[in-house]
Amino acid sequence: MGKARSKVLNLTLGVAGLAVFTVGAMILIPDRRQMSFAATATSTATPSGIQGIATPTPTPVPSIALPVLPIQTLGAFPLITHLESTVAQPGLLLGIDGTKFGTRSDQSVVYLEWTNVLVNNNYTQDQKLELYIEDWQDAHVEVEVPPDVEGVPDQPAHVVLTAANGLQGSADIKFTATHVVAMVAAQDADVTFTCSANSGIDTCGPDDPDEHDFAWAGHSDLFYTLGESGTDGYQVRLANGWKYASLSLVNYKDAAGFTALQDDALQVGATDLYFTVYWYFFGEDFVEYQLFLNVSGPKGVPFK
Secondary structure, X not given: OOOXXXXXXXXXXXXXXOEEEEOOOEOEOOOOOOOOOOEOOOOOOOOOOOOOOOOOXXXXXXXXXXXXXXXXXXXXXXXXXXXXXXXXXXOOEEEEEEEOOOOOOOOOEEEEEXXXXXXXXXXXXXXXXXXXXXXXXXXXXXXXXXOOOOOOOOEEEEEEEEOOOOOEEEEEEEEOOOEEEEEEOHHHOEEEEEOOOOOOEEEEXXXXXXXXXXXXXXXXXXXXXXXXXXXXXXXXXXOOOOEEEEEEEEEOOOOOOEEEEEOOOOOOOOOEEXXXXXXXXXXXXXXXXXXXXXXXXXOOOOOO
């Protein structure tokens, strides 16, 4: 057995043949006969005649202290707790209540974030619209929606406030666009024509854009007959918030035929429209008419 550099191993033979070992922490120097290791043994008692052996405990693996990295504090997040209006409209002042808005700087901004972009313009760039800041306090901000917004349909939106520290808070709001009444040209809408083919020449469809009407139709006969008649059908499907407002028919001043607009089924506010025009003429004559369709909806938004 190797010699101990410190703490000598003491052997004491006790009464009744009991062997008692008392060993402190030992550091043994290996010799040619065996390898020794640092160990801690506790006193043991064994039956008479059997020598007690101290059980070594492995040296624990040293712990490694990891460096603690500093956490950079950016500041408090602004929190929007209340909007003074549930609707954002062009030209409307909007009060925003909350906490930790901080003081205004060049980084401070409030904008509407769109959920539905149909037209790419100055009001929808990057899918958001910056609002005019009228007043900025730590717990209250007053903004204005630009009055000339167009090309944006009615939709759910988000009010997003960016504080001077670059952190943001947001709240949901409904955006209502400026609504106008506009005349629809057939080429700009989703239209299905059903043109009667009961005369010699039958034409129904979009008119020249310079005519500023919805559609044009004409029926004529090059040969003398007892007369012709028919019914033209029009189906219009409106989208993006546009709704039916009114419909009118104008006969060509030199046409001797007769027309009758049948639009009883149309209701103001409808989006799926169907109407017909009944026509007839006598002999070698013709019928020609224009239709004018007006709808109401969000300014600058396509009809289809």
